[in-house]
Amino acid sequence: MRRSQRVVLRSKVRRKNQNETWVFFKKVSKIGFAAGLMAFSTLSVYKLLFQSGTFMIKSVQIETQTDLTGRLSAELSSLKGQLIFAISRGKIETTLLNKHPEIRELHLKRHFPDRLSVDYSLREPLASLETTGGFQALDSEAKSFPFLPSMSQAASHLPEVAVEHPQSVIPAVAFIQSWNKQTSGNSSGQNSLKKVTVDDLDEITAEIADSPDSAHRLRLIWGKYEPENFSEKFLRTTQVENDLKEKQISAQAINVKGVPQGENSILEGRRTIGRAVVSLARR
Numbered sequence: 001m002r003r004s005q006r007v008v009l010r011s012k013v014r015r016k017n018q019n020e021t022w023v024f025f026k027k028v029s030k031i032g033f034a035a036g037l038m039a040f041s042t043l044s045v046y047k048l049l050f051q052s053g054t055f056m057i058k059s060v061q062i063e064t065q066t067d068l069t070g071r072l073s074a075e076l077s078s079l080k081g082q083l084i085f086a087i088s089r090g091k092i093e094t095t096l097l098n099k100h101p102e103i104r105e106l107h108l109k110r111h112f113p114d115r116l117s118v119d120y121s122l123r124e125p126l127a128s129l130e131t132t133g134g135f136q137a138l139d140s141e142a143k144s145f146p147f148l149p150s151m152s153q154a155a156s157h158l159p160e161v162a163v164e165h166p167q168s169v170i171p172a173v174a175f176i177q178s179w180n181k182q183t184s185g186n187s188s189g190q191n192s193l194k195k196v197t198v199d200d201l202d203e204i205t206a207e208i209a210d211s212p213d214s215a216h217r218l219r220l221i222w223g224k225y226e227p228e229n230f231s232e233k234f235l236r237t238t239q240v241e242n243d244l245k246e247k248q249i250s251a252q253a254i255n256v257k258g259v260p261q262g263e264n265s266i267l268e269g270r271r272t273i274g275r276a277v278v279s280l281a282r283r
Contacts, residue, residue: 057082126139144169161197164199172196178225252279
């Protein structure tokens with residue numbers, strides 16, 4: 001190989017190595033620039049989220065106004081200053097529902113960048129549950145909870161519930177709901193339900209009155225709550241009451257458990273009308 005050819009070949013190899021070095025340098029430069037840009041962006045986002053205070057909670061607004069509003073506002077004030085992304089809505093909602101059984105539903109909402117709001121609804125008392133510590137409200141879901149001050153006036157007109165076992169509140173509530181459905185169109189207040197007692201066999205005894213303000217109570221021995229037979233028993237009770245009034249008979253109790261079957265007969269000293277047994281009031 002001639003000398004001139006060797007020189008040309010070495011020059012080509014040198015230029016090729018230089019080009020490869022330059023290409024490698026450009027790739028490394030791009031990667032370094034991208035990494036630097038990413039680091040800068042990450043640092044900027046971190047400062048924006050965690051150090052600027054932009055997304056730190058500044059206010060918690062209670063949308064619903066009830067007796068609980070002040071207490072909820074005080075309990076949630078500790079959220080102020082926390083990062084709005086970091087709080088667990090589900091955990092906070094569950095904690096408040098467990099602490100305040102009078103709340104039926106509660107929703108915590110985020111309003112970016114720095115505000116929270118709380119919307120909730122209260123349980124509606126259906127009855128007044130007798131407990132060792134006094135009376136508590138009982139709603140249509142058979143959940144018991146403390147009476148709020150705003151419920152005190154309504155509480156005096158609610159039927160009382162007494163049970164042998166906690167689970168017996170379920171048939172008691174079902175009985176009250178069925179009774180209210182039957183009497184919803186009764187403007188006279190007849191068959192006003194005053195008290196429902198459920199024994200250890202889940203048999204129900206109720207106390208009813210001619211009107212909400214009547215002092216006289218008629219004891220109604222109902223038996224177990226059976227929704228398929230409720231309307232028939234209620235109708236029989238009303239027929240017996242009307243017959244007693246027409247005949248001016250004062251009764252102490254009516255047994256509508258379904259026996260005996262005789263009509264207008266005497267059984268063991270008790271007057272029977274239809275399928276009901278009437279215990280006469282003492283004079």
